[in-house]
Amino acid sequence: MAIIERPSAPATVPAIPSASLGALKRPVTTQHGWRSWLFTVDHKKLGIMYGATALFFFVVGGLEAVLIRLQLALPDGRVLNADLYNQMFTMHATTMVFLFVMPMVSAFANYFIPLQVGARDVAFPRINAFGFWAFLFGGIFLNLAWFLGGAADGGWFMYAPNSGPVFSPSHGVDFWALGLQITGIASLTGAVNLIVTVLNMRAPGMSLMKMPVFTWMATVVQFLLLFAMPVITVALFLLMFQRNFGATFFDVAAGADPLLWQHLFWIFGHPEVYILILPSFGIISEVLPVFSRKPLFGYPFVVFSGAAIGFVGWGVWAHHMFASGLGPVSVAVFSVATMAIAVPTGVKVVNWTMTLWGGKLQFTVAMKFAIALIVLFTVGGLSGVTHAVAPSDTQQTDTYYIVAHFHYVLFGGAIFGIFSGMYYWWPKMFGKLLSERIGNWNFWLMAIGMNLTFGPMHILGLQGQPRRMYIWTEARAGEGFFNLAFWNLVASIGSIILAVGVLFFFINVLVTARRGAQAPLDPWDARSLEWMTSNPPKEHNFDSIPTVGHLDEFFHRKYAEDHQSGEIRKVQGAEEILAEMERNKDAHIHMPSPSYWPIVLALGLPVIAFGLIYSIPVAIVGGLIVVLGCFGWAIEPSTARDEDVDPPAAPSTEVVRHG
Amino acid sequence: MTSARPRPTAVNRLGSMRRRVLPALALVALAGCASNAPQDTWDPAGPNAQMIDDLQRPVFAVAGIVGLIVAAAVGWAIFRFRDRGQAIPKQTHGKPVLEITLTIIPALILAVIGVFTVRTVFDLSKTDDTEMVINVTGQQWWWEYDYPVQEEFGITQPIITSGQLVIPVGTKVMLRQTSRDVIHSYWIPRLNGKRDAVPGRVHLNRIEADEPGIYAGQCTEFCGLSHANMRMEAVALSKEDFAAWVAQQLAPYESPADGLAKEGEAVFLNQCVRCHQVNGLERADGSPAIAAPDENVVSGAAPNLSKLMSRNTFAGAMFDLLTPACRRDVWEASPADFGSKYLAGVSEDCLNQTDLRGWLRNAPEMKPMYANPALLAGTGGKYRGMPYLALTESDIEKLVAYLVTLK
Amino acid sequence: MFTTGSKFFIGLSALGAVSFAVFMVLVNPSSIGATALFGFVPAVALAAWLALWSRDGEPDESSPAASAVPSPGMWPFMAAAGVALVLVGTITRPAVLILGVVVVVAAFVEWTVQSWSDRASADPAHNADLRGRIMQPLEFPVLATIGSAVVILSFSRIMLAVSKSAGAVLFIVFASLVLVGGVLFAVRPGLKRSLVAGVCAVGAVGLVAGGVGGASSGIRAELVEAKSEGHYTHRTCGPEKDKYGDKHALLGVSSRSAVIATVEFVEGTLVARVQGNPAETDRITIPRSNPSSIIFRNKTEGDFRLVARLGTAPVAEGVVEEVEQCTQLIPSGAEQLLTLTIPKPSLEPGAYVLEVAGIEGQSIEVIVP
Structure with a gap:
């Protein structure tokens, strides 16, 4: 189907030959090939790119984790030296938090929030594209430090004064601070964009309390990001000035207090934990009802407990201290x-369990990941309660018990939720079902590996x-059943099993891409709006914007x-519903035009960052690229013009592109 | 190679096992014939750690029970409600009464835990009945202990030592912790929870040991390259033994009469005294030899080596001064004769020559310490940790002979 | 779609990027070479972009004839004015010369793009739009920067010249005017453009005039004096008042959650308490080489300062100087923090002491083991 409609040219304007624009026409005509990805503003393509990049960094972070475990498998390990080990655990955490889980959440949020609220795209499509490119360049920039004298070595919490120039003389911390600054810009723009989308672009009839839970949780997360990112931005600026321009924000001899950094970091860092976990709560709150064949138990309780976590999450940062x-x-x-924050979290566990209760459970791989999340997250949550007890925490903090706790929460919680979401939504995104057979290997190896890796860490x-x-x-390992030697070895073996389990996911993706059959329109007999369109969805998502009357609109139509x-x-089935929507399709659909400027603007950011580390003139060049990008973007007309279109399309098709 | 300390009581072992409910049964036999790691957090040996332990055991029990309930509920749901071809269930949206009940119950449990937590927090922070004060200063990657003058304990001159903290049993000791460079954390699990040592701040940490013995600890705030090697021990001595220890520390310096040790003193004056103080040591011209670590190392301090051989460890407690056999003899001594064995110090026969010589030969090779001279630009040429000194083998021979006289 | 010129520049830029990468990894990331290559790549990329955009400056074969009438432009005039500035600059000041060069370069760039776009097609509107798409991303930021710089410079000259209280009033008046003007323009979108422009122009002229006036009348005397006295740094630790140093005594950081000791001056007696031990003492122990904070509280009628006398230190060959550090003069009931870092041990009793300036016979000994 042709997509582009040109506004009919007024008679007074002579025809302008498109060739006069050269290669720099607006890239409106590119529907295929690399240019259609590089300059796209389509939320679905951006979502897929977010996901692919995040999975790449997942592999990077995972290999770092395996190296860490290999080093610790036996006493006095020789796999890594001290310096490399410190870089490894710093970058493992940084990669997993900022370059895997957060962008993976962005991937799902980008792809599914517009679909779930019945919109055709996000509110600011070009900003959406900019966010992705800034994240990608920031992530690459962060990891470049490996090749330029060593990565950051201060831990992801980067406590001052150990992060200062005297104690960390390589450029690793500079790359870390500036790289996170860039990905932070990406998160902030994404947050604003999605909040506006959710608040303003819901389909008619969809009140906030009829919004799917995933969208709800993702929205809470965007608000958390909106307020948390500025805090870390400030902290990173202080760190940058301390390292590169001789400031003394954390210098005790100059009267500073190093605890300032800890407060700033954890005021960001604790909401960050909820930023990582809430979307997965949302995902399984979609998956469990579908495969239990009944609605989410206590929808308002789940929504309000999510919002409550979002609020109380701001008042607990000092439990890291x-x-x-x-x-x-x-x-x-x-x-x-x-x-207190354990209460709303407990509410969610109760609701998921009660959703299963009395249902008609189908144990697909997505469902298995979701159920495993309930149990594993509960283990992590309960060990969390044991160190909410502050005196007990003074024995546990900074030991492997904490490592066990947050890996149960973040691996068993966030990442299992993400995998559940991938198995659930894969047919929607790519039109093919991931293999359940390989998926079972994937699930069981991951579940066993995860428990073998992180379970023993409680003991350690x-x-x-x-x-x-x-x-x-x-000398400090002890003997008997609880000796450190045995359980360290078990954890290391577990990490290999876990890695193999993850490998099965990628095998599954490859096999599905090669040999997978076309997925049916509604493979899971699903309940929410994103399934009320083709697989994968058309560029404009819905032929006609549905009017929503129920929480599980799709289910209620079926x-x-x-x-x-x-x-x-x-x-009726999905086919009938879709056919009806196509019959009543909207006459004029306005879609945003692709643009060069987001990627140009994003490219300027790492250039500035390089300059701040190595030489200020380079930073000025980067600044000029950014300024050029901003103004080019601002001046770019909102609608792609006649001369951008090549060849001129017949003025008979449905979709009009606007900037 | 193995740690040794009194076996855990049956109660402790049970407590540890609660974490792993299933394997627990299989281990009773195993656990009965072996001891846990020396930093076991479930094995308090003093009132502060005991207070924490009394609080955390019930919390772990409650958490375990709640976990079992959730697992059982999910397991039952999986078994009972699996798809056996039943009709699509009724589309119920929840039962608010049930929801609210299941919200209030955990809230009540947590409220009870909260009350006891707050009480313990304030009990643990009590300082007004302190009997003894010790200043504890962390730096990369060792701990310095200085004992301010306290006549009631016979401390008439400040005592400085490092690596091993020596305290009298049954005495409420206040550690006033701070740091000279980055943040460290002081943690002797069997005596109390950890407390960070933050530069520019003094943090109070109270410890008290019930019985004589040696209690292992480890720096627990990431502090750079050799964080893993920043260990420490607390040594508790009976009150009489502690008085003897104080007298030993305050005894005047005795220069070795002659021979290898005397030559070693000369090497020490030539090399080591740039950073390491030995109280009472005099230069050839009779002037006191004052170390100037502030001119050579970033933290501005290096371990004071007076009475080095009264300690069991060196290099931030990374290495033992005792051979493995002698070490075991001290660590595994019964509380009754621990004091005399510890006070005996390191004899020539027990000296761990391998590690000490290795250390003198090339310290950065034994312990990662940012020894690369290219990285010293940012510190104005100051070292972090002990540099490579290019000592000759004969110098090392002399130095070892001298060091062994420091007790 | 790629023209000959653009191919050349793209190739050059790719080559530059590769050599930059090689340089970064193999040679030295912080060398001038890396910086130069780093600047080279975007510069050539920009040239490639221009070549692509303008199709190497060739008019399109298939297009209708270029517009016969070139659009009116000020660039010939600007170029001439730039040349004049260059000439004046060569005999007067380098700054004028640089300004002239910038004007000439800007004029030539604008002129070139203008004449190229004039020949792009027969439609003047389309040509103007083409010009805009190339030049506006450059023009807007440059003009905005110049405009902001003028405003900031002028306003800061005014604020430095007027007295402190007049400055506050002026600031409020100026801010209110901007606010009122903005609100007015916003609620009355129908206002005549010329009126709005006129108001803005008057405001701008007034601001610049004020700035020139402020610059010529110089900085106010108070600031000149403070600068000559080293602003708010201490110069003496004696009992007398230091005009600027002690002015803001109570605005300093007064206390923190953790200090090594508290020193109080109670009714003419100096006493110390070590943190964690409630007993009064006349000596405190401070770890060597460790920044340590002491709180000084004045509980005696009058203004006093705490002075730490920290022995002597060599300042040059054969010259030693007394080392002392002090708080500001603080009134009764106030407190202030003093942070000491003592690198050398106290070898004999009384090597380091804390005293109150101007009071004899009261001191706290500082022991540094």
Whole structure:
């Protein structure tokens, strides 16, 4: 189907030959090939690119993790030296948090929020594209440090003054601070964009309380990002000035207090934890009802507990600092606040369990990941309660017990949710079902590997093995069942199993891409709006924007409930619904035009960052690229013009592109 | 190679096992014939750690029970409600009464835990009945302990030592912790929870040991390259033994009479004294030899080596001064004769010659310490940790002979 | 679609990028060579972009004839004015010369693009649009920067010249005017363009005139004096008042959550308390080479400062100087922090002491083991 409609040219304007624009026409005509990806503003293409990039960084971060575990498998490990080990665990955490889970969430949010709220794209498509490119360039920039004298070596928390120029003389921390600054810009723009989309572009009839849970949780996350990113931005600027321009924000001799960094970092860092986990809560709140064949139990409770976590999450940051000498009053207050946040989290676990209760459960791979999340996250949540108890935390913090805790929360929680989402939404995104057979290998190896890796870390931590040690010594390992030697080895073996499990996912993707059959229109008998379109969706998402009357709109169009018997029967299938939508299709669909400027603007950012590290003139060049990008973007006409279109299209098709 | 300390009591072992419910049964036999790691957090040996332990055991129990309930509920749902061809269930949207009940119950449990937590937090922060004060200063990658003058303990002159903290048993000791460079964290798990040592701040940390013995610890705030090697021990001595230890530390310096040790003193004056102080050491011209670590290392301090051989470890407690056999003898001593064995110090026969010589030969090779001279530009040429000194083998021979006299 | 010229520049830019990468990894990332190559790549890329955009400056064969009438332009005039500035600059000041060169370069760039776009097609509107798409991304930021610079420079000259209180008033008046003007323009979108432009022009002229006036009348005397006295740094630790140093005594950081000791001057007696030990003492222990904070509280009628006398240190060959550090003069009931870093141990008793300036016989000994 032709997509582009040219506005009919007024008679007074002579025809302009398109050739006069050379290669720099607006890239409106590129529907295929690399240019259609490079300059796209389509939320679905950007979502896929976010996902692909995030999975690449997942592999990078995963290899770093395997190296860490190999080093620690035996006492006095020799796989890595101390310096390399410190870089490895710093970059493992940084990569997994900022370059895998956060962009993976962006991938799902970008792809599915417009579909779930019945919109044709996000509110600011070009900003969306800019966000992706800024994230990609920031991620590459962060990792370039490996090749330019060593990566950051201060831990992802980068406590001052250990991150200062005296204690970390390589450029690693500079690359880290500036790289995160760039990805932070990406997160901020994405947050604004998605918030506006959700608040303003919902389909008619979709009140906030009829919005799918994933969209709800992702929106809470965008608000968290909106307020958390500025804090880390400030902290990173202080760090940059301290390292590169001789500032003394954390210099004790100049009267500063190094705890300033910790407060800034954790005021960002704790909401960040919820930024990582809430979207996965949203994903499984979509998956569980579909495969239980009944609605989410207590939808308003799930939504409000999510929002409550979003609020209370701001009042608990100092529980990362119970050992840093805050004084008993602060410790007591933050300890109690941390316990309070366990309540809304517990509400969610109850609701998921009750959703399963009385259902008709189908154990697809997506469902298995979702159920595993409930159990594994509960383990992580409960170990969380044990260190919400501040005195007990002073024994546990900075030991492997904490490593076990947050990997149960983030691997068992966030990442299992992400995998559940991938298996669930893969047919929607690519039109093919991932293989369930390989998927089962994927799930079981990951579940076993994850428990073998992180389960023993509870023991290691309670036996007093601190984190971030490049070696452990036999002299402090003990004997008997709880000896560190045995459980370190188990954890390392587990990490290999886990890696193999993840490998099966990529095998599954390859096999599906090669041999997978076309997926049916509604493979899971799903419930929400994103399934009310083709697989993969058309560029304009919906032929006609649906009017929403129920929470599970799609389900309610397919099924009717007999009021007397309470029996539920199917009245029509997805095909009929789609056919009807196509019959009533909207006459004029306005789609945004692709643009060069987002990628140009994003390219300027790493150039500035390079310049700040190596030479200021380079930073000025980067600044000029950014300024050029901003103005080119601002001046770019909102609608692609006649001369941008080549060849001129017949003025009979449906979709008009606007900037 | 193995740690040794009194076996855990049955209660402790049970506590540790609660974490791993299933394998627990299989281990009773195993755990019965072996000891846990020396930094076991479930094995308190003093009132502060005991307070924490009393609080955390019930919390772990409650958490374990809640976890089992959730797992059982999910497991039952998986088994009972799997798809066996039943009709599509009724599309219920939830039961608010159930929801609210299941919200209030955990809230109540947490409220109870919260009350006890707050009480323990304030109990642990009590300082007004302190009996003894020790200043603890962390730097990359070792701990310095200085004992301010406290006549009631016989400390008439400040004592400076490092690596091993020596305290009297049954005494409420206040550690006033700070740091000279980056943030470190002082943690002797069997005596109390950890507390960060932050430059520019003094953090108070109270410890008290019930029995004589040696208690292992480890720096737990990431502090750079050799974070993993920044260990420490707390040594508890009976009150009499502690008085003897103080007298030993305050004893005047005795220059070796002659021979290899005397030559070693000359090497020391020539090389080591740039950073390392030995109280009472005099130069050939009779002037006191004052170390100037502030001119040579970033942190501005290096371990004071007076009475080095009264300690069991060196290089930030990374290496033992004792041979493995002698070490085991001290670590595994019963509380009754621990004191006399510790106070005996390091004899020539027990000296761990391999590590000490290796250290003198090339310290940065034994412990990662940013020794690369190319990285010293940002520090104005100052070292972090001990540099490579290019000592000859005969110098090392003399130095070892001299060091072994420092007790 | 790629023209000959653009192919050349693209190739050059790719070559530059490769050599830059090689340089970064193999040679030295912070060398001048890397910087030069780094600047080279975007510069050539820009040239490639221009070549692509303008089709190497060739008019399109298939297009209708270029517009016969060139659009009116000010660039010949600007170029001439630039040349004049260059000439004046060569005999007066280098700054004028640089300004002239910039004007000439800008004029030639604008002129070139103008004449190229005039020949792009027969439609003047389309030609103007083409010019805009190339030049506006450059013009807007440059003009905005110049405009902001003028405003900031003028306003800062005014604020430095007037007295402190007049400055506050002026600031409020100026801000209100901007606010009122902005609101007026916003709620009355129908206002005549010429009126708006006129108001803005008057405001701009007034601001620049004020700036020139401020610059010529010089900085206010108070600031000149403060600068000559080294602003707010201490110069003496004696009991007398230091005009600028002690002015803001109570605005300093007064206390923090953790200090090594508290020193109080109570009714003429100096006492110390070590943190963590409530007993009064007349000596405190400070770890060597460690920044340590001491709180000084004045509980005696009158203004006093705490002075730390830290022995002597060599400042040059054979010259030693007393080392001392002090708080500001603080009134009764106030407190202030003093941070000391003492690198050398106290060898004999009384090597390091804390005293109150102007009070004899009261001191706290500082022991540095």
